[in-house]
Amino acid sequence: MSERFQAYQIGKNDDGQRCTLTQLDDSDLMEGDVTVRVEYTTLNYKDGLAMTGRSPVIRKFPLTPGIDFSGTVVASEHADFKQGDQVILNGFGVGEAHSGGYAQKARVSGDWLVPLPEGLSMRQAMAIGTAGYTAMLCVMALEDHGVKPDQGDVLVTGASGGVGSVAVAILSKLGYRVVATTGRMNEKDYLLGLGAADVIDRAGFAEKARPLAKELWSGAIDVAGGNTLANVLSQLKYGGAAAICGLAESMSLPTTVAPFILRGISMYGIDSVMASIEKRKVSWTRLAADLDLQLLEKLSFDLDFADLAQAAEDILDGKIRGRAVVKLP
Ligand code: NDP
DSSP: OOOOEEEEEEEEETTEEEEEEEEEOGGGSOSOSEEEEEEEEEOOHHHHHHHHTSSOOOOSSSBOOOSEEEEEEEEEOSTTOOTTOEEEEEOTTBTTTBOOSSBSEEEEOGGGEEEOOTTOOHHHHHHHHHHHHHHHHHHHHHHHHTOOGGGOOEEESSTTSHHHHHHHHHHHHTTOOEEEEESOGGGHHHHHHTTOSEEEEGGGGOSOOOSSOOOOEEEEEESOOHHHHHHHHHHEEEEEEEEEOOOSSOSOOOOOSHHHHHHOOEEEEOOSSSOOHHHHHHHHHHHHHHSOHHHHHHHEEEOOGGGHHHHHHHHHTTOOOSEEEEEOO
């Protein structure tokens, strides 16, 4: 028998897109071979863009937003999953072109699911969420480049946000000396509490970058793009690397080739959405091992399902600190 469940749904008409909290039933579920009872979801910057319509994230209407969730399999025709399995989903177009985590139920392809790693609860998985899993992909890129704790400071931009907060916590646990930049200097104690050795005002990164500046960072994780990233690149030490994943400041990158050809720096683009399942499994296993779960508690907070629409505005306005965890009603 078809069961009704609560869900956000984004529709579109001539006036634009509109997000409502409504009741759906099984006939509204999209195609897929695994049905999941969603237990937790979260709020990422991209969810903010999708829910508010400030950027054309949603590519199919009507659609349930939510780019990630953790939950329990209730039905499966996929060889790797059976009823009762605990799973995580991030990306693969979910919450953009396929209905996502802002519903009590979701039907997806089993090829997109990762088993919940040992050592993490479903709540902790969403306290990490796509932002935290992306932070780990960034850390892994710096490690693969050869950035080591004894080579000097590592910079994290947008440090009070989701990706930034988790990146600070992981890097400091791995022994790096982390410098955090933030536009919210009132969050200095929070960032020191996550393990940052120093906290600096992002205003210093806002002006147009010089081609080369004083060499300060052996590595960097950037969520901002724009002048911030251009300044970071100019300040990387010889042979250093930046892992870049975001555009919180801007999509543009007003830089020159100078730091690349004169200091041999590298820039790694990080995409979490279509990353391979193998990479995801490594990232999630590493998160279970290399993220201090007490710090995770400190950087996350509970958000009511009913408050997601307002919080979507807030995250775009830079008002959300750390990671929101949403328990499905
Ligand atoms: P949050 O909103 O939680 O964090 C973004 C942070 O960026 C803010 O908290 C703020 O930190 C900083 N910031 C905001 N505006 C500016 C600005 N004008 N200049 C410099 N810094 C600014 O978002 P998330 O952490 O979830 O995501 C961060 C970025 O990464 C987003 O652009 C998102 O789309 C992207 N992303 C990309 C992924 C991928 O697969 N490539 C996956 C996940 C996220 P503070 O106040 O401390 O300065």
